[in-house]
Amino acid sequence: MERSFSIPISRRDLFKLAGVTAVGIALSGNNPVEAAEKTGEFIKYADKKIPILCNVDVCICGGGPSGTAAAVNAAKNGAKTLLIERGIALGGLGVLGCVYPFMDTHAPDSDTPYLVELKNRLRAKGIEPFDGVTQQTWHNPEILAEILDEMCEEAGVNILYQTVLVDSLTSGGKISTAIVQTIAGLAAVKAKIFIDATGDAYLSRVSGVDYERGYEKTGNNQPLSFRFEMGGIDTQKLYNYVAIELQEDWCKSKLPYFEIAEAMHRKQRYKLEAFMARGVETGEITQDEAEYMQAYTIIGKNGVMSMNCPEIPVKFSATDPVSYSKAVSFGRKMMRNIARYLINHLPGFENAFISREAVMLGARESWRIKGKYYLVEDDYHNQSKFPDAVCRTAWFIDAHGEKVSEKLPAGCFYEIPYRSLITDKISNLIVVGRCISASFILQASMRIQPTCYSIGEAAGIAAAYALQNKIDANKLDWTLIPAYKRSYVSQG
Numbered sequence: 001m002e003r004s005f006s007i008p009i010s011r012r013d014l015f016k017l018a019g020v021t022a023v024g025i026a027l028s029g030n031n032p033v034e035a036a037e038k039t040g041e042f043i044k045y046a047d048k049k050i051p052i053l054c055n056v057d058v059c060i061c062g063g064g065p066s067g068t069a070a071a072v073n074a075a076k077n078g079a080k081t082l083l084i085e086r087g088i089a090l091g092g093l094g095v096l097g098c099v100y101p102f103m104d105t106h107a108p109d110s111d112t113p114y115l116v117e118l119k120n121r122l123r124a125k126g127i128e129p130f131d132g133v134t135q136q137t138w139h140n141p142e143i144l145a146e147i148l149d150e151m152c153e154e155a156g157v158n159i160l161y162q163t164v165l166v167d168s169l170t171s172g173g174k175i176s177t178a179i180v181q182t183i184a185g186l187a188a189v190k191a192k193i194f195i196d197a198t199g200d201a202y203l204s205r206v207s208g209v210d211y212e213r214g215y216e217k218t219g220n221n222q223p224l225s226f227r228f229e230m231g232g233i234d235t236q237k238l239y240n241y242v243a244i245e246l247q248e249d250w251c252k253s254k255l256p257y258f259e260i261a262e263a264m265h266r267k268q269r270y271k272l273e274a275f276m277a278r279g280v281e282t283g284e285i286t287q288d289e290a291e292y293m294q295a296y297t298i299i300g301k302n303g304v305m306s307m308n309c310p311e312i313p314v315k316f317s318a319t320d321p322v323s324y325s326k327a328v329s330f331g332r333k334m335m336r337n338i339a340r341y342l343i344n345h346l347p348g349f350e351n352a353f354i355s356r357e358a359v360m361l362g363a364r365e366s367w368r369i370k371g372k373y374y375l376v377e378d379d380y381h382n383q384s385k386f387p388d389a390v391c392r393t394a395w396f397i398d399a400h401g402e403k404v405s406e407k408l409p410a411g412c413f414y415e416i417p418y419r420s421l422i423t424d425k426i427s428n429l430i431v432v433g434r435c436i437s438a439s440f441i442l443q444a445s446m447r448i449q450p451t452c453y454s455i456g457e458a459a460g461i462a463a464a465y466a467l468q469n470k471i472d473a474n475k476l477d478w479t480l481i482p483a484y485k486r487s488y489v490s491q492g
């Protein structure tokens, strides 16, 4: 805590912070409200006096792929930056949600500088992210979290962990304050620009921005998944069985980069489909449990695989708190059943066990903002290009249970405009990651981690530039930022 606040936050802010931390209370003898009252720096919120924790240039809410990239790039470009994260690790779904690996955008030269640096840092720590065949980024969640911490520290980002954004105060079409719940209680954070990286458009929704959720045709969100890791796997035995005995050639890379998959509801047929179907016949697993199973080796964690399952039935909602909570218990049961079935029957899994459960349920899609530009399915098929593009992708439309599109022809891609990150409603808000302004179907293509990192990177650069040039974030023209400062320049 001390370290993370040491660089850009003033002694006065530190003193205020001391009022709301256990250490601070011991040092000052003050409770948070008294400390705030002494300096006159408190606000009234819900009939309570709450301390103003700090006053920064840019406050980023959510420390996932998009939020960490935004924070590092805002700070590197000179902004006093605060990153708020409700967990105790950065990386979002990629770390807390056990989502692994980064999928490939399928677009040529799509890696923006931040992604290039991330991959180089993985290599420097002994994790080679390239398997020599596919373009997906194999990493290691714990090392990724460490790297993200390091990048924030080096850039001078202040992180507030275990801190939940609960509300915002707005006036005149601007967010003035974020209300957060810290380990010590409620507090206020003031900033000139706010970046919503919650994945759920939470900051946008509490600030009055228009939003959508789910598929307009069914009202359903994409299905939730409760991902986990299994250890104790004999991956060589598994490889011999799947790749050599069953002659499954779907995964072309070799150990230590290996994945297995079975997805009964997809057009593509996998050799393990019959294996899972047998479990349904014997009653050991349900049809829902059998329908989606995928597992990837994790680099640097020998004998451990990241399980992309269970996929929880779509009747459980990513946007209804009661249904979401039921999905957790239901998903955990599914997880146990799948694990037991693999242990009992899949060669290589004889001594396996569940070694890690996600601490964040996997929401592929929840709420999405309605911004200045609304990306739609046609933008994918038409390979739309925009002068104010912040990145490119060609990852296919992967709306589980609704639509799985054909891939774009090799070398083709579409771009994501800065205008999909901003709204007419709030002038000092930039929205990043999987909740930008996009239709349900298009979001199913733009949501993968590399794209979210690149979107966040651009938002950080844009926020710092807007502040330096006294431009509202939602009036900023990305093309006016000198090209050498931009993370991406449109090829359109």
Ligand SMILES: Cc1cc2nc3c(=O)[nH]c(=O)nc-3n(C[C@H](O)[C@H](O)[C@H](O)COP(=O)(O)OP(=O)(O)OC[C@H]3O[C@@H](n4cnc5c(N)ncnc54)[C@H](O)[C@@H]3O)c2cc1C
Binding pocket: 061, 062, 063, 064, 065, 066, 067, 084, 085, 086, 087, 091, 092, 093, 094, 096, 099, 100, 101, 102, 103, 163, 164, 165, 166, 197, 198, 199, 200, 202, 224, 225, 227, 308, 360, 361, 362, 363, 364, 365, 432, 433, 434, 435, 447, 448, 449, 450, 452
């Ligand atoms: C099951 C599943 C499988 C997937 N498979 C892949 C894959 O194989 N490869 C791939 O590249 N992508 C995959 N994805 C997509 C990808 O993981 C996400 O779309 C991506 O992580 C979104 O990044 P983000 O920054 O928008 O948000 P998130 O990763 O959701 O991060 C949001 C962060 O904000 C924090 N937060 C949220 N609300 C608050 C709050 N109120 N206060 C404070 N903090 C808050 C969260 O704790 C989290 O750290 C998958 C997703 C799912 C769910």
